[in-house]
Amino acid sequence: MNALVLRLGFYAAIAAPFVAVALAEHAFLVQVAIGIAVSAILALAWDILSRTGQVSLGHAAFFGMGGYGSALLTPVLGPVLGWTAGLLLCGAVAVLLGAVTLRLRRLYFTIATLSFSLSIQVFILVTPDLTGGSTGIMPPVLAGGSPPHQLLFITGCLVAAAVVSDVFLGARFRPAFFMIRNNPHLAAASGVPVTRLKILAFAVSGMVAGLAGACYAGLYGYVIPDDVFTTNWNVLPLAVTILGGMDTTLGPVVGAVALRLLEEVARHVVGGVGYQVVYGAVIILFIVGMPAGLVGFARGLLRRRKAPARSDGAKARLAS
Amino acid sequence: MSGLRVEGCTVAFGGLRAIDNVTLAIPDGTITALIGPNGSGKSTFVNMVSGQIPPAAGRILLGGDAITGLRPDRIVHRGLARTYQVPKVPKELTIEEVISVPLLYARSERPLPPGVRGAADLARYCGLRPAVSTRCGQLSVSDLRRLEIARALACRPDVLLLDESMAGLGVEDTEQVIALVREIHASGVTVLVIEHVMRIIAKLCRHAIVLNQGRLLAEGEPQRVLTDGQVREAYLGKGFTL
Amino acid sequence: MTTAAVLQAVILSLTVAALYAAVAAGLTLTVGVTRIINFAHGEFVMLGAFLTYGLHTRWGVSPWLGMAASGVALGLLSALVYRLFLARVLKQDEHNQLLATLGLSILLLNIAVILWSPDPRVMQAPALMPPLRLGAVTVPGNNVAVALVGLLLFLAMLWIKNHTRYGTQMRFASDDPELALHAGINVDRVFELSFVIGGAAAGVSGGLVALVLYVQPSVGVDLVIRAFAIIALGGLGNIPGALMGAAILALVEGLVSTFVPQGGSWGFGVAFLLLLLVLVVRPSGLFGKQVQA
Numbered sequence: 141m142n143a144l145v146l147r148l149g150f151y152a153a154i155a156a157p158f159v160a161v162a163l164a165e166h167a168f169l170v171q172v173a174i175g176i177a178v179s180a181i182l183a184l185a186w187d188i189l190s191r192t193g194q195v196s197l198g199h200a201a202f203f204g205m206g207g208y209g210s211a212l213l214t215p216v217l218g219p220v221l222g223w224t225a226g227l228l229l230c231g232a233v234a235v236l237l238g239a240v241t242l243r244l245r246r247l248y249f250t251i252a253t254l255s256f257s258l259s260i261q262v263f264i265l266v267t268p269d270l271t272g273g274s275t276g277i278m279p280p281v282l283a284g285g286s287p288p289h290q291l292l293f294i295t296g297c298l299v300a301a302a303v304v305s306d307v308f309l310g311a312r313f314r315p316a317f318f319m320i321r322n323n324p325h326l327a328a329a330s331g332v333p334v335t336r337l338k339i340l341a342f343a344v345s346g347m348v349a350g351l352a353g354a355c356y357a358g359l360y361g362y363v364i365p366d367d368v369f370t371t372n373w374n375v376l377p378l379a380v381t382i383l384g385g386m387d388t389t390l391g392p393v394v395g396a397v398a399l400r401l402l403e404e405v406a407r408h409v410v411g412g413v414g415y416q417v418v419y420g421a422v423i424i425l426f427i428v429g430m431p432a433g434l435v436g437f438a439r440g441l442l443r444r445r446k447a448p449a450r451s452d453g454a455k456a457r458l459a460s
Numbered sequence: 461m462s463g464l465r466v467e468g469c470t471v472a473f474g475g476l477r478a479i480d481n482v483t484l485a486i487p488d489g490t491i492t493a494l495i496g497p498n499g500s501g502k503s504t505f506v507n508m509v510s511g512q513i514p515p516a517a518g519r520i521l522l523g524g525d526a527i528t529g530l531r532p533d534r535i536v537h538r539g540l541a542r543t544y545q546v547p548k549v550p551k552e553l554t555i556e557e558v559i560s561v562p563l564l565y566a567r568s569e570r571p572l573p574p575g576v577r578g579a580a581d582l583a584r585y586c587g588l589r590p591a592v593s594t595r596c597g598q599l600s601v602s603d604l605r606r607l608e609i610a611r612a613l614a615c616r617p618d619v620l621l622l623d624e625s626m627a628g629l630g631v632e633d634t635e636q637v638i639a640l641v642r643e644i645h646a647s648g649v650t651v652l653v654i655e656h657v658m659r660i661i662a663k664l665c666r667h668a669i670v671l672n673q674g675r676l677l678a679e680g681e682p683q684r685v686l687t688d689g690q691v692r693e694a695y696l697g698k699g700f701t702l
Numbered sequence: 703m704t705t706a707a708v709l710q711a712v713i714l715s716l717t718v719a720a721l722y723a724a725v726a727a728g729l730t731l732t733v734g735v736t737r738i739i740n741f742a743h744g745e746f747v748m749l750g751a752f753l754t755y756g757l758h759t760r761w762g763v764s765p766w767l768g769m770a771a772s773g774v775a776l777g778l779l780s781a782l783v784y785r786l787f788l789a790r791v792l793k794q795d796e797h798n799q800l801l802a803t804l805g806l807s808i809l810l811l812n813i814a815v816i817l818w819s820p821d822p823r824v825m826q827a828p829a830l831m832p833p834l835r836l837g838a839v840t841v842p843g844n845n846v847a848v849a850l851v852g853l854l855l856f857l858a859m860l861w862i863k864n865h866t867r868y869g870t871q872m873r874f875a876s877d878d879p880e881l882a883l884h885a886g887i888n889v890d891r892v893f894e895l896s897f898v899i900g901g902a903a904a905g906v907s908g909g910l911v912a913l914v915l916y917v918q919p920s921v922g923v924d925l926v927i928r929a930f931a932i933i934a935l936g937g938l939g940n941i942p943g944a945l946m947g948a949a950i951l952a953l954v955e956g957l958v959s960t961f962v963p964q965g966g967s968w969g970f971g972v973a974f975l976l977l978l979l980v981l982v983v984r985p986s987g988l989f990g991k992q993v994q995a
Contacts, residue, residue, distance in 0.1 A: 255931070259974045318553055328531065415812075419812075
């Protein structure tokens with residue numbers, strides 16, 4: 141019972157700042173908070189997959205598919221079914237793509253996701269009757285177009301994404317995922333169906349990314365392919381997660397906030413084009429200097445404060 | 461017949477035959493040694509039987525059923541587990557978490573050893589002294605070896621392959637692991653010990669199989685096999701005289 | 703679709719293939735030896751392209767010299783990147799290494815965007831060599847030059863790997879770094895060298911890119927995707943396989959863009975679909991050995 145209360149408290153703590161901004165109805169802050177929430181959802185999606193050691197450079201594809209899918213299916217099926225169908229589409233594509241590429245060297249998966257996300261725009265462009273082509277589509281607007289209400293809805297989606305992330309950090313999945321990442325042979329030798337679990341992670345990851353995309357597409361009532369299928373959405377979840385802390389639920393949220401701050405600074409200094417240089421700098425600096433991210437670093441400090449250093453015989457270099 | 465059977469198996473890497481048309485049988489309930497000089501194919505044998513490297517030719521039977529070409533995790537489900545010589549585990553996972561993986565995923569109907577009900581018990585059973593909440597990054601070499609045995613046991617196997625689980629351990633640790641292996645065997649598990657320390661073989665096993673250059677060289681009681689002329693030649697080279 | 707048109711498309715594609723092969727060869731050398739997947743390799747090529755372009759456009763430097771300068775410059779940059787950054791990342795696991803070179807790629811790409819804007823440029827260079835007439839097909843002089851230099855670069859990589867002392871050390875160090883260390887090989891130096899050679903090759907390839915493609919910050923990403931697709935086709939570490947892979951990819955791309963309506967906008971689609979197709983059928987590449995995930 142205690143654990144459940146703590147969990148709920150955790151989700152409330154994540155939602156609280158966003159809810160506070162929505163209630164304050166400060167126009168600029170609401171827009172910023174919406175952006176941060178969408179980034180956080182996308183980053184959570186990316187991290188879920190990253191825990192199995194697979195680096196996706198193609199999450200923009202799922203982001204876009206979720207946006208387009210929900211936009212095209214909602215007029216036909218209504219909002220609930222339309223969004224569900226959009227998310228299931230993302231999941232299905234992930235399963236298909238994953239079935240082919242997750243059995244291979246990790247590098248090939250990364251390349252496949254990158255080229256997939258860069259090629260998917262072609263599909264949109266050659267099916268203008270179905271998808272609006274290069275002129276775009278007009279998705280139904282979320283929450284009647286009221287930004288504070290949109291923010292509340294998206295915060296709800298963020299909490300949902302956090303719950304999903306926590307499921308995969310639970311006892312059933314976390315050790316198995318980490319083992320798959322660190323030593324897939326050991327995982328298989330422990331009875332883990334490695335490829336199947338990776339496909340599961342990819343499908344869930346794709347669906348959560350689709351959720352972020354659906355939220356984003358519903359903001360202004362108009363979306364063109366270039367809004368969603370860009371490199372920006374491929375790279376953003378990496379930078380956010382590495383900055384905030386991989387393998388955690390709090391990390392992507394904290395990272396989304398921190399990166400947004402850094403982005404503002406970069407935009408000021410460099411202008412509207414090329415400010416993503418801060419993404420590259422963040423990734424490099426943190427992987428080399430603080431691989432556990434802000435959250436991991438903070439946790440490490442707390443841990444060292446609780447338990448004084450133990451000298452444990454010969455520390456092994458075998459555990460890596 | 462039950463136990464592990466290998467029939468005419470070959471594993472080739474390019475032109476090199478790491479396992480060359482090997483046929484052997486490990487009867488149910490026995491504890492056997494697999495020995496041979498460096499490069500004789502012992503580790504490749506373990507990788508082959510456990511499904512990590514499928515044989516180019518031949519059959520592998522576990523408890524009478526063919527397991528040739530099955531994925532390693534399926535072979536674990538069928539009841540065969542192996543340890544790794546150099547265990548590489550995620551350093552952020554705890555002892556308990558590592559052992560929990562096979563407990564959750566190995567799907568075996570065999571029971572755990574008597575008196576063992578979960579990961580913590582299994583860790584104690586294997587002689588792990590640190591608390592089960594200790595992360596792997598903090599463990600010593602000997603602890604990691606024991607953890608690896610505990611992990612393999614958590615697969616609840618009928619057949620256990622121990623790949624040089626005692627290499628590099630001190631005298632006391634080695635004795636303890638020998639005792640542990642005896643207990644595992646006594647609880648009904650068929651054990652294949654891959655080792656090259658003769659003292660350990662002699663203490664543990666009634667039957668030894670010698671590999672050399674991927675081929676079966678000799679089989680029999682350890683004392684007899686170790687004094688066999690061909691075996692000595694394989695280890696020490698031609699023309700070596702004592 | 704006259705035979706001449708098809709032939710023209712094919713021959714031109716082959717010159718591009720030589721370019722792709724040179725890029726892929728440098729990359730597969732580095733990856734094969736250090737096992738670090740250097741995503742920033744594409745950006746090294748891009749920087750070489752900008753340097754050759756800039757030298758020619760600003761100071762009228764001949765592209766021959768520009769290419770050589772790019773090779774040297776990128777070789778030096780690679781050494782710097784290795785010492786400051788990659789040597790540290792080598793201690794981390796594969797997952798983090800990939801992320802680190804990705805970060806470098808993003809950093810370099812955006813620095814280029816900031817300095818030079820994202821717009822494409824074309825280097826107006828006079829033909830470096832006379833055009834080649836093969837029956838009804840005419841190959842422009844610069845394409846001939848690219849094909850030649852590309853092939854030379856490619857052969858140089860092959861020669862270094864198979865016929866020099868460093869090449870032997872590289873192969874040893876890549877198979878078993880610990881054993882190589884005990885054998886007295888300065889593994890760190892060997893890794894750095896392979897990185898520098900790969901970087902220099904990237905620089906020269908950049909010059910080739912400036913000659914026949916376009917000069918733009920995003921050209922690196924374009925190329926690195928194709929380079930990895932080629933490596934997948936040819937098998938990791940397999941340099942001759944990269945040549946076959948490059949030829950296949952360039953041919954398919956060239957034919958699609960010439961003869962399929964709207965084929966030009968397919969861009970990566972071709973590389974991607976081809977890659978998927980090959981990997982489904984033969985996961986170790988068309989010419990590679992069995993690889994474990």
